[in-house]
Amino acid sequence: MVTELTYTENIFAGTRAELLAKISQQLKPKRFKHVQRVEQTAITLAKRNAVDLEKASIAGLVHDYAKQRPDEDFITAIKQYHLDPMLLDYGNAIWHGVVGAELIKHELGIYDEDILNAVRHHTTGAVYMSPLEQIVYMADYIEPQRDFPGVDEARQLAKTDLAKSVAFQAKHTLEYLVENGKPVYPKSIDTYNAWVPQYPTI
Ligand SMILES: [Fe+2]
Ligand SMILES: [Fe+2]
Numbered sequence: 001m002v003t004e005l006t007y008t009e010n011i012f013a014g015t016r017a018e019l020l021a022k023i024s025q026q027l028k029p030k031r032f033k034h035v036q037r038v039e040q041t042a043i044t045l046a047k048r049n050a051v052d053l054e055k056a057s058i059a060g061l062v063h064d065y066a067k068q069r070p071d072e073d074f075i076t077a078i079k080q081y082h083l084d085p086m087l088l089d090y091g092n093a094i095w096h097g098v099v100g101a102e103l104i105k106h107e108l109g110i111y112d113e114d115i116l117n118a119v120r121h122h123t124t125g126a127v128y129m130s131p132l133e134q135i136v137y138m139a140d141y142i143e144p145q146r147d148f149p150g151v152d153e154a155r156q157l158a159k160t161d162l163a164k165s166v167a168f169q170a171k172h173t174l175e176y177l178v179e180n181g182k183p184v185y186p187k188s189i190d191t192y193n194a195w196v197p198q199y200p201t202i
Contacts, residue, residue: 066100125191
């Protein structure tokens, strides 16, 4: 069952349908469906964790807003908004979150810092993550079409212990990057250190 929230908090200056229309202009159909699944998963997790449902809906829908933008748009934004120049050493995987949040702010007029941080941190996690940030980080990982070894365990943990599920993802994502010789964004290591040693057995 799809929950179509009626927005009342004026976080976005428009209806959910208007926000969906703006996002659909930015994303190919497959990714557009993904963000709607993340929204629904985020709403379910928000209900369980007493997090604002409208924020969960908006954050879920916008989290990949910038995913399909060309590299030049991110490079321009890093310079224009005076973001950490070290970001220039990375690529879309990092940019669509950290830099994407700035595009969301300026293009969609969404200024809620909790939502923007949820976007900024949805791929790498962060040392401190608010409940909303944890929800979006997990919803992106466990939405119904995700299929990887361990996803059922991640879904179960997210249901019962949100913080522990964050630790699970931080550990398994870092393992995946290292095993596949992929670059590790330094902040992902900070995330690992902040979350994983609390749960040595996961
Ligand atoms: Fe993403
Ligand atoms: Fe995503």
